[in-house]
Amino acid sequence: MIGVFDSGLGGLSVLAALVEALPQADFRYHADTAHVPYGNKSDAEIQRRVLVVGGELAAMGCDLLVVACNTATAAAVQALRAAHPGIPVVGVEPGIKPAAQETQSGRIAVLATESTARSSRLHKLIRDHAGGVEVHVEPCPGWATHVEMLQLDDPALAADIRSRVEPLLAAGVDRIVLGCTHYSFLAPLLRQAIGDRARLIDVADAVARQARRLAGHLPHGSGRLHLLASAHPERLHAALPRLNLGHLSARIA
Ligand code: DGL
Numbered sequence: 001m002i003g004v005f006d007s008g009l010g011g012l013s014v015l016a017a018l019v020e021a022l023p024q025a026d027f028r029y030h031a032d033t034a035h036v037p038y039g040n041k042s043d044a045e046i047q048r049r050v051l052v053v054g055g056e057l058a059a060m061g062c063d064l065l066v067v068a069c070n071t072a073t074a075a076a077v078q079a080l081r082a083a084h085p086g087i088p089v090v091g092v093e094p095g096i097k098p099a100a101q102e103t104q105s106g107r108i109a110v111l112a113t114e115s116t117a118r119s120s121r122l123h124k125l126i127r128d129h130a131g132g133v134e135v136h137v138e139p140c141p142g143w144a145t146h147v148e149m150l151q152l153d154d155p156a157l158a159a160d161i162r163s164r165v166e167p168l169l170a171a172g173v174d175r176i177v178l179g180c181t182h183y184s185f186l187a188p189l190l191r192q193a194i195g196d197r198a199r200l201i202d203v204a205d206a207v208a209r210q211a212r213r214l215a216g217h218l219p220h221g222s223g224r225l226h227l228l229a230s231a232h233p234e235r236l237h238a239a240l241p242r243l244n245l246g247h248l249s250a251r252i253a
Contacts, residue, residue, distance in 0.1 A: 001026045001221060002211065003057030004066040007049075008036035008148045009239050010182030011068025014092060014204045016245055018066065019225070021208035026221030027251075030057055034230035037144045039113025039180070043075040046115065050076035051083055053230075058084050064215050066207065067091045070112060070179050074119035088214045093125055094179035095201040100130040102199070105174040109136040109198075111164070112179030113144060122179070136168055144182040150242050158189050165193045177201045185243055225251040 002022070004015050008031045015029050032038075032053050038046050050072045054065055065087055067073045067080065073091030081089050094116070099108040108130065116122055117139035126135050146157045168176065176198050178184055184202055191200065225248060229236045240249050 001028055001060075001062050002064045002066060002215060002218075003028050003030065003054070003060070003062030004068050005030040005032065005053045005057060005072075006069040006181055007031070007038040007072070008033050008144070008182070009236070009243065010144060010147060010180060010184070012239070012243060012245055012248075013181050013184035013202075014066065014068035014207055016248065017204035017208035018211055019248060019251070021205075021212045022215060024220045024223055025215060025218070026224045028057055028060060028062055028226045028228065031227075031229040031236055033148075033232055033235070036148055037113065038069065038071045038075075039115045039144055040141065041115065043115070046072055046075040047079050050080055054080045054089075055083065058087055063087060063218055064211065065089045066211055068181050068207075070094055070181060071115045074116050074121040090207060090211045090214060092181060092203060092207050094122060094177045095203040095206070096125045096135070096177060097129040098203075098206075099175035099177045099201045100133045102201075103133060103175045105172045106132070107134040107136070107172045108175040108177065109138055109168040109173045110177040110179040111138050111140050111143075111183055114139045114141055116179055136171060136173060138164055138168065140164060140180070140183070143186060144180060147182040147185050150239060152185065152189070152242075157186075158192070161186065161189050162193045165190065169194065169197050174198045175201055223251055224253040226253050
């Protein structure tokens, strides 16, 4: 069984890619909705929550863990690996490398939570994979909360998205990395703001491929999905159709 977790709904974008890559596997998705958002919390707080939630999934028998959250990966993936040396852990990191490889203008941007934006892991990723490329790191406070509240049509959000993206485009950015799994659900609004001036980079499929490589040795499951949440689990079920993930409902055990 594969355990997948995030602060809330964002990791469902990764779960959808995982289910597509591993349709026979059983998944347990844990949304830490009692503590969402992670992006404005300290590293120590995020680490505490990641060890609790990851530890619960490990105790339930998950033999592979996917941290479907950039913020949790940046702050705590090392601590989680150290706490569970026998369980492979896949993290999610912003797609700096593909963006730097693809850019024609030599300028890319990454949209992320405040915590990820200031993390040393992100800045190391940029140093290691974006040499010679101009990288704009844009923290986007509040965006994950809009997704959590399913306020995807909120004109104030659309205006905030435009006001953050416009200066990046004016600076010549042609690849925009979604550095938070919640932002996958903002892709339609982002595309409206961007038009054909830049391309969005989402790593959900790459993460799913990595998980499939690591899951190779695991016994096949029966394609079932368990949804858990530390607060309001019913909202998680109700959110699936709102996030265009209604097809996952049929797998719920
Ligand atoms: N979905 C998370 C990420 O990928 C974090 C959102 C939040 O809780 O602030 O960064």
